[in-house]
Amino acid sequence: MKGVIRTILLIALICIFSIQFTMSMVIFTDLDNHWGKEHVNWAANTMELIDGFNDGTFRPDDIMTRIDFILALNTLLVKKNIYQDVGLHFGKGINISYTDVDRYHWAYGELAILATYISEYGNADIEIKEIFTEDTFNPNKPINRHEVLLLSRAVTTPPIEDHIISFKDVDANIPNYNLIIESVNNGILRGYSDGTLRLDKNITRAEAATVLRRVATDVNYLADKFLVYEDIKSRNIGIELPIFQQIDEHESQSQLHQRFIDAITSIQYSAFVGHIPYHERHLYDMQPIETLWGLKNQNYYNVIGNNYYLIKYDKDLVMERKKELVKEGLQHLKLNVNSSFDGLISFLSIAAELLPMEETMNAAEATFRQSDNSKTKLETGLFIMSQYMANNEMDKGLNIHRSLLEYEFADDIKAQIIRNYGYLLYSLKGADEAIRILKDLKDEMDLDFNELNPNAIEFTFNGLMKQILIQSKN
Structure with a gap:
């Protein structure tokens, strides 16, 4: 009976909203076929x-x-x-x-x-x-x-x-x-x-x-403000609970991977709440750090992910052991450059804190050059870009963005890459050359043209070029 009542109420609400929409939408009597x-x-x-x-x-x-x-x-x-x-x-x-x-x-x-x-x-x-x-x-x-x-x-x-x-x-x-x-x-x-x-x-x-x-x-x-350099954000970049290496060819380790997920979920919950309530303890791993060390001894494939959470949450780790775990992770990255890493930028950021920046940058740049995986390419590229921009090496940043534009990403990410690329072009090469390069790139992408409702990529190209024209005339 309750289900019937809910259905009737739902239908009534739909009718009300439909009536309100119809009332606000004027149907003109002299527009047919116009x-x-x-x-x-x-x-x-x-x-x-x-x-x-x-x-x-x-x-x-x-x-x-x-x-x-x-x-x-x-x-x-x-x-x-x-x-x-x-x-x-x-x-x-x-x-x-x-x-x-x-x-x-x-x-x-x-x-x-x-x-x-x-x-x-x-x-x-x-x-x-x-x-x-x-x-x-x-x-x-x-x-x-x-x-x-x-x-x-x-x-x-x-x-x-x-x-x-x-x-x-x-x-x-x-x-x-x-x-x-x-x-x-x-x-x-x-x-x-x-x-x-x-x-x-x-x-x-x-x-x-x-x-x-x-x-x-x-x-x-x-x-909109197009000629501004902004760090690229996405749902999978800088997320609070990165998983790192995905389970694809490692299906034989699915149980180990689930233990990893349970452990880091428990770590995150405990860090957020402060403790795990007694009545919820059966839902969580009460010894997650021990679990992560156990996974390490069982050669769990997700080396970067496992080491990241040990470095971040094992309070007993001394500095030298942390550095060893970072180097181990970078070596794993070197051997798996074409794997998909979710949250790699978080690991690289920790590596930069524990090792000389040059060592971390060398690993990131080598991965960026060699990887054909779009996610790994993006996250290493973003880390490298943050260092280039901090050192005002805009010419190197320009090349990184141009390389990233060869890969497929979600429209919001690709649009921000284009914005940053346009900003760097204008800063380094001036208005005329920037517009010429952007026009050529837009033509290469062969976008579906929609004059009245451009998609995110076309809107970004147009906005960049128009604001470059405005800035150059002011």
């Missing part, structure tokens, strides 16, 4: 930038007004934390000199914050008066493609690809021509098949939604 349906739903429902009408329509082919576009753009920049990141808020900003939008006009604050961001924080050399050039702003006037291209470029990043484009109806001598072309290269708006750009053409509400979505993708590259 080319902009996906973009409109993103702008109206996902981001809530543009409202529909009371009759349930969106009217995607109606024109977009200047003020409606600016309201939507401001909302987008607020939701992406762009204004907050630079300490900008409504009510703070430069004076706006339009005769029809004075300080008491309801739209003044919207214009002021956007104008201030463009003038003081934007990555394009332009002011809002160069976009809306009349003495009056005319809030309800339709916004055209020329204004949208300039306005979008004023809040986005420089394009990675600097294609030389010419349009039959655009004079290269017009003001801010380069920014118009940069905005096209950023994919904000595209030319027509007849070779025209039609700058004077008003944009529709559906087109505005599409532009805003493209702007949103681009400003994500402003919200």
Whole structure:
């Protein structure tokens, strides 16, 4: 009976959440088969930038007004934390000199914050008066493609690809021509098949939604810090309870391996709690250190793991014996360079404390060169990198990162390797060479291109190159 009640409650909760989602998700009656349906739903429902009408329509082919576009753009920049990141808020900003939008006009604050961001924080050399050039702003006037291209470029990043484009109806001598072309290269708006750009053409509400979505993708590259060197973290690096050598070809030692797991689990539990409660003692190994020494005498294959926990937790060990255990572990590593070691960086860190750094580095570097195992390659590489960066040997660090990029890792780890590689490239070789190398590397990886939703690797490449471009122009 209780199971039936739980099932009924679960169904009821699902229905409630489904109703709430449906109520928040506006289904517009005039979007069926419209080319902009996906973009409109993103702008109206996902981001809530543009409202529909009371009759349930969106009217995607109606024109977009200047003020409606600016309201939507401001909302987008607020939701992406762009204004907050630079300490900008409504009510703070430069004076706006339009005769029809004075300080008491309801739209003044919207214009002021956007104008201030463009003038003081934007990555394009332009002011809002160069976009809306009349003495009056005319809030309800339709916004055209020329204004949208300039306005979008004023809040986005420089394009990675600097294609030389010419349009039959655009004079290269017009003001801010380069920014118009940069905005096209950023994919904000595209030319027509007849070779025209039609700058004077008003944009529709559906087109505005599409532009805003493209702007949103681009400003994500402003919200992250790419040109910063960071130590690489993962679930299996620097974990609290590393297992070290995995049980693969050593199935004959499965019982010994289980005793090892039980022993280190007991050590960890006791260290965390302080003691093992009496009523739980049957669940744990009450003499884990003795167990580890016993495993050692039985030639348990996981030498590095066993020695690591003995060095760390056997309080009776003298320094010379600890050094012997470390050297034994490094010798085991030398003989098993292609094995997978989970937590090897922890063992290398202890080795560096007990032995001369040169001895530990030689072992780590030899393993890095010889190993074809991605996990062992990564963990030895990270240890080596920590020493290179501490000694400001960035050129050596660059080579380590480039070698690691030949191996497959989880996307978050690979993305951080790429970030560090890009940082080192820019620091050592400058903007132009760094971007050239990153472009070539990106092409080599043959990534699946998704303009509006790039994966972690593509996002990292794009972000690196865009922020290098920004830094080099500042």
